[in-house]
Amino acid sequence: MEVTAAHGRPVIVPLKQWRHDLQAMADAITDRTKLLFLCNPNNPTGTMVSASEVEQLLSRVPAHTVVVFDEAYFEYVRSQQFPDSMAYVKQGRNVIVLRTFSKIYGLAGLRIGYGVTTAEITNFLNRVRPPFNANSLAQCAALAALGDDEHVARSRAVNATGMEQMVNGLTALGFAPIPSEANFVYVDVGRDGRAVFEAMLREGIIVRHIEGRMVRVTIGMEEENREFLAALKRVIHPH
Ligand SMILES: Cc1ncc(COP(=O)(O)O)c(C=O)c1O
Structure with missing residues (x-):
């Protein structure tokens, strides 16, 4: 819906055995692909894709495509094979990691989450971000939640x-x-x-x-x- 609202064309890549098919996703990239969205672990299946699978995908993603990792369920993950997506940000790759306080922190009503990405992408996002997108009380609660290991x-x-x-x-x-x-x-x-x-x-x-x-x-x-x-x-x- 958001993609269409932004005059983009969504391309849906079917799951394979209930998991994201990263090879098919990479195959679907064209010179007009701006964003590749990967929900990991995936909702509603709960399945995940591994670090080696993601690295293989990233090796096929061109410079004009940003990869978004929706990791809303990150804190529940138990698998050792789960990718360290923050490391991709640190390496300066074109990726955005999304996390939320709505799931394990139980703060869905506060409408607060965060994204981690490169300075360059942050600069672009700041140009289109609504000015009052996260209120100060929610930010205060989120900071306290981050410390509640x-x-x-x-x-x-x-x-x-x-x-x-x-x-x-x-x-x-x-x-x-x-x-x-x-x-x-x-x-x-x-x-x-x-x-x-x-x-x-x-x-x-x-x-x-x-x-x-x-x-x-x-x-x-x-x-x-x-x-x-x-x-x-x-x-x-x-x-
Ligand atoms: C995969 C995924 N991403 C994001 C969200 C929404 O998170 P938020 O409450 O931070 O908008 C959900 C919640 O249903 C989700 O399942």
């Missing part, structure tokens, strides 16, 4: 155990959730996902139906995960 560690740990509980529970119900590096899991529920979404809503639980048989479930606290799994069981085996 204990909160991040605890949230990561709760998510990791919750993810295990959720994956085990879904597997026990006969599903095969896609391995996720985020705070949600994407799963083929084997039937119309919209119907499952609606039935779960009647159980008082909101999941996201994205397309077809796929449903995205956010990891909660232990009790919430348990309630979700019990409700899903009732929904798929109503008798």
Whole structure:
């Protein structure tokens, strides 16, 4: 939507086995490609692309294309293969790393995040950035949040155990959730996902139906995960 509003032409590169297909993305670059957007870990699949895959991609990205890494779920990542995108910025590459306080920091209502990029790209962004884009209270809270390592560690740990509980529970119900590096899991529920979404809503639980048989479930606290799994069981085996 933003691309179209800026009179750009969005080119969508399909996922391959639920992961971004970096080779196909590189193949799709033309001399008119200004921006390559990579959501990593990806929403809604939770999948990630590795450092070696990203480096291969970057080696094929021409000088006129900026690569944007949307790392909204960065703090949840457990894989050792995850790319160090900040290092690409330090190397002076044409990249922008986006992070947010909306996810692990739980501050979505404050509407604050940050981007890290080169001085040159920052200079261009400052020319088009709205003057009052992040209010001072939100900035104050964000700075305090950055210093709260204990909160991040605890949230990561709760998510990791919750993810295990959720994956085990879904597997026990006969599903095969896609391995996720985020705070949600994407799963083929084997039937119309919209119907499952609606039935779960009647159980008082909101999941996201994205397309077809796929449903995205956010990891909660232990009790919430348990309630979700019990409700899903009732929904798929109503008798
Ligand atoms: C991949 C991704 N990027 C960005 C955002 C939005 O973050 P913010 O609340 O900072 O706008 C989300 C939230 O849904 C997301 O899933």
